[in-house]
Amino acid sequence: MKKIQKPPLVRMWYQCPYCGKAAVIYDNTARCSGVYVKCKACRQEFEIKI
Numbered sequence: 685m686k687k688i689q690k691p692p693l694v695r696m697w698y699q700c701p702y703c704g705k706a707a708v709i710y711d712n713t714a715r716c717s718g719v720y721v722k723c724k725a726c727r728q729e730f731e732i733k734i
């Protein structure tokens with residue numbers, strides 16, 4: 685019998701493209717577009733594309 689293997693969940697930081705500060709945590713199963721976040725450090729708005 686084959687074991688169903690779940691891919692290991694790896695969490696990563698999504699960094700602000702303007703200042704490079706970590707803004708959002710996501711894991712490797714995340715699929716995302718059209719979500720906008722305002723960076724707390726530089727107050728720029730950017731799209732989360734995973």
Ligand SMILES: [Zn+2]
Nearest residue numbers: 700703723726
């Ligand atoms: Zn920023």
